[in-house]
Amino acid sequence: MDSLWLTNPALAYRDWQAREAASADRRPFSARSIIQHQAMFEHFRRHLLTRGKSIAAFGADDIDSFWLTADARTYSQSTRMRYLKLLDRLCRHLVFAGVRKDNPTAGLLGSVRWPDEEPAPQYLDPAVDQRLQAHLQSPADDIASLRSRAIVATFLATGITAAEARTARMADLYPDAVPPYLFVPAHGPRGARTVHLPDFAVPLLRAWLTRRKTLPIEGDLLFTLRADGRPITDMSFGRIVSAALEAVGWSDADMSPRTLRNTFCRRQLLVGRSRDEVSQVLGLASHRTCDRIAATIPADEMLQKRTSQ
Template identity: 50%
Template sequence: MDDPTLWLSAPTEAYQKWQRNEAAGADRRVFSPRSIVQHEAMFERFMRHLEAAQRTLATFGPDHLESFFVDVDRRCKPGTTTRLRYQKLLDRLGRHLVDVGVRQTNPAAVYTLTQTWPEDEPTPVYLLEADDRRLQETIIAVDGLDDRASRNRAIVGLLLSTGITAQEIRQAAAVDLDLAPARPHILIPKRGAREARRVNVDGFAVPALVRWRNCAAAAVSPLLFPSPRAGGLMTDEMLGRIVRDELLAIDVRLPDMSPRMLRNTFARRLLLAGRSNDDVMQMMGLSSQRTVIRIRATLPSSPQTADTT
């Protein structure tokens, strides 16, 4: 049993200890290393909300949970299970706080009574093969681009050709991109539970990346794509606008026009080319085949030679 006072004096430390030593899911299985990292980030976000409201884990109530979920809904795309994941996490936390004597009641319990998980996860959004090829052809065309357009073309090219995440491209260091003709690639360092990996860059993205690297704006920061104003990390909002604008330029309109859609397209392209689920999982830095299996389900029916277990 953990120390109840630690939940009030050092809540993040208390959560980490509980998460790594005692906490388990509904099936009583311990959480995977990646889930632990995700849960800790979710807990820290909830704690920031409580701190802003001048509440602790012992004093927050239903109103604070409701305002927190309003913020979660505002920041998350429709159709995702983010809110449900927070509800399950906070209910699990609330039950534990009651067990160790930090609280007398669990205000999050009511949410688990009214919410159910969707029977099917949303179908992944991706570019059809013809649109994928059209976007690649646009990315190759770099003549006459100014610095801003070169940057945008390079960003979309790197996302489409490597399948790296929005966070990974925002944090990418310039020195980790190798455009040597033999095998251009980018190194993605280990972050949290995601292992380091090397991802090859397809040829269609190389001209835009070379042009961006030669721009004066690219030489002032250790980041590959720094924020044009502050010089630090580019925001998710700005990255999303860049991707969306490049898609609209070729008249592509989809429910999801984010970097995630380009990542799905990358994975689907590999599966169409005959790569196995395990190959694609490794190239995307995933710890399970769950996402890849969902994307494989969108392929035309054909005999499968890939492992799907």
């Protein structure tokens, strides 16, 4: 039996990921996927600790109770499937290693399927959007609060993705330029672009940039949770966004940076920007996202917004 799984499961998982874990086609996972998987495993492991269970002894009931936790209640069908696949890979390995006698996910995978259709885009309606903007401008109590508000403001004000926020650097933010802007370097299929900052975000991002430059953190990432300068995980971004949305009394199935990106897109369309302009600002090569968001706007609302400009 591999005792490290019992004495230090977090270390055992990292070691297994680095040496052996692979996807269904036997290709090693990417560095980004490994970071995400480790965060997911740690989230589930902490749930087990609250229930007094170990990696060697948890069952299907512990997985069922996990879906009822505050964070997991907001998970999409796709995210639940990713968790089940992760736990299935893990349990099959633990059975092989002699740490477990069974795989409690075996009977659960068949009950959860990848979505057949892309779900309707989630977004904040204009009233909630305004409430969140106002909330972000209220005084922050400490550095952690200032950083969290700056993170949420960046998503809400620029529509960048979590991956782009994860790699944003201090030198990319120009809150004192005329007009203020965030430079978004090329990332995968998305080309480099400049996104102008709306008024509500400028004081907060200026304050965060000033404070960030004084912190003893390795590297030059704009946002990081640790002194060693490691990028923030998607799970941490999700918790930060979720907390901000809960603070303004909003809850829905997808309380994530993606919802704020959709809100940014919808706000641009509401003020009359063309789908070409908005797609460019979002770093998209097609109009598909803009068309899906535009479909959520009633024709009379769009007309009213345009005629009031």
